Every structure is written in structure tokens, then in C-alpha cells.
Amino acid sequence: MNRAAPAHRTAARTGTGTGRAPALLGIYLNDHLMGSGAGVRLIRRIRDRHSGTPIAPDLDTLVRELDEDQESLRRVINDLDVPVSRVREAVGRLAEAAGRLKLNGRLVSRSPLSDVLEFEGMLLGVEGKAACWRALRAVADVDPRIAAADMDRLLARADAQSRTLEELRHRRAAEVFAADLRGQTSPAPGRHRPHHHRRPGSAPRSA
Template identity: 50%
Template structure:
């Protein structure tokens, strides 16, 4: 259980960094508003996971979290066709990464919810709330992802017949 929860906590730390970076890249734009609230929620969700871990007597593995943080930073170093500027493809890849993170988080909440039937240390109602919020985040991110795909990957001119 400790490894499972610490893996999710590490992922939540990297996910939080990604959400905050994505929101910061859209400063002043419509997408900043779309990303700012989920970024705050992801931080609250990570805090909720830390509380669940404490309730279960599981301590946060700071070394693993630090390595996850470094991995998120290293993930930014990729060839994207732009050396010093942000690539338009970054919007698509970040939306997909955030979506995968939220799906993973929802799976964790569902797993803990299943265990709540036999483990009174787990608050089933709180887990239901966290799962519902993850589902809302999933829907919002899917809209953001589709918009980024359409904007970035669609042909600029209609195909000729």
C-alpha cells in the first residue's frame, strides 16, 4: 500500500507542476482560466492524498517525490521543433499528459473507494467527492485537448478533391 500511494503522490506532484506550467504558459488567455481552477484542484487533491496516507500510517517518500519532480522537469527537454520558444504541439502533448494524470488519479480514488468497504480509516464520502471532481477535470481536459488538436494538427487549408 505504501508503494502504491507514494507512486500516486509522486505522480500528483509532477502533475501539479505540469498544470501550473500549462496555466502559466496561457497567461492572459481564455485557457489560463480553464487551467487555473483545475491546477488549484490538483493541489487540493494531492493534499487529500497526503491526508489519506497519514490516516493509513503511510509516510510520504520524499526521495521518490524529488525524483518525480526532477523527471517532470526533464520531460520538458524534448525536441519540439522550437529551440527557445514554446511549440504549438506543446498544448496537445500537455493536455494529453494532464488527461492521463487525471485518469490515473481517478483510478487511485476508485481503488481506495473499493477498500473503504472494509477499512474504516478510509472516508468513502470523501473519496466519492474526489472521484466526482476527477471526472469533471477529465471532461474539461478532454475539451481542452480536442481544441488544441484542432488548432494545431488540422490542415490549414482544406484538402483539394
């Protein structure tokens, strides 16, 4: 038995939406898709670097959710018949590679400051993603190809992701800069068990 298609996708096929690929929105969404790809790659590198530490479960959750968020954005792009720009994707990868060469106080070895900068970069990326969801939520009021309920859910999740990343960023910055002020090398990241937020509807973590 065939399942009924979601209303917003049915609308796209039957012409109750605009029936064309929006030029300006297409550019906007491709820019965010490029940023999403960079964010997914960065959070995976962070997760791999902190494997086996007490913050690893939070990072595993972020990797899974950011992967899902990217797929959600791709579905929106597909539902709006927006072509994906491979040129922008390639340019984004080049810009990302150049950004990783940013000086962090050490020329050869990895600096503890890199942890702080990476968490800040992820936090800014998630806040930018939330802005995209808010823009699409507004568009959902005039175009049935975008599901408003999906945008509300993605916005709530981005808010939870921001809180998690801010806690991780704050803790690592405190470790790194306190050690720097004492003239010492900061401890390895995540060696002390962090205080976890409970996400809405989640069960408390066991000790």
C-alpha cells in the same frame, strides 16, 4: 468546545483499522503522490502560459482543485500511517525534468505541439488519479480509516476535470494540426472563447 473527530480518523487512533502501515499500499500511494506533484506543477505552468486568455478561468479552477486533491491524498497517507518517500519524490522531479526535454519539432523555441502534449499529459494524469481514488474507494469497504464518501466526491471531481481537459486538448489539437496541414503557424492558444461545460451544480457562465 472540542469538535468530534471524523469517524475514520477516530478508528485509526482506537485501532479499529488494521493498526499498521500497509507496505504495498504505501508504495502505491507514494507513486501517486509523486505523480500528483508533477501534475500540480504542470497545470500551474499551463495556467501561467495561458494567462489572460478565455481558457484561463478553467485553468484557474483546475489549479485550485488539483492542489486540493493533492492535500486529500496526503491526508489519506497520513491517516494510514504511511511514511512519505522523499527518495521517490526526488526521483519524480528528475524524471519530470527529463520529460520536459522531449523533442516537439523545435530545438530552441517553444512548439505549438507542446500545448497539445501538455494537455494530453494532464488528461492522462487525471485519469490515473481517478484510478487511485477508485482503488481507495474499494479499500474503504474494509478499512474505516478511509472515508468512502470522500472517495466518491473525489471521483466525481476527477471525472469533471477529465471532461474539461479533453475539451481543451481537442480544441488545441484541432488548431495546431489544421494550421500545420495548411503550412501555417497555429494561432495563439485560447484566443477564441471556448464552449464551457457546466460542472454539476454550477451556474452558467455569463457571456
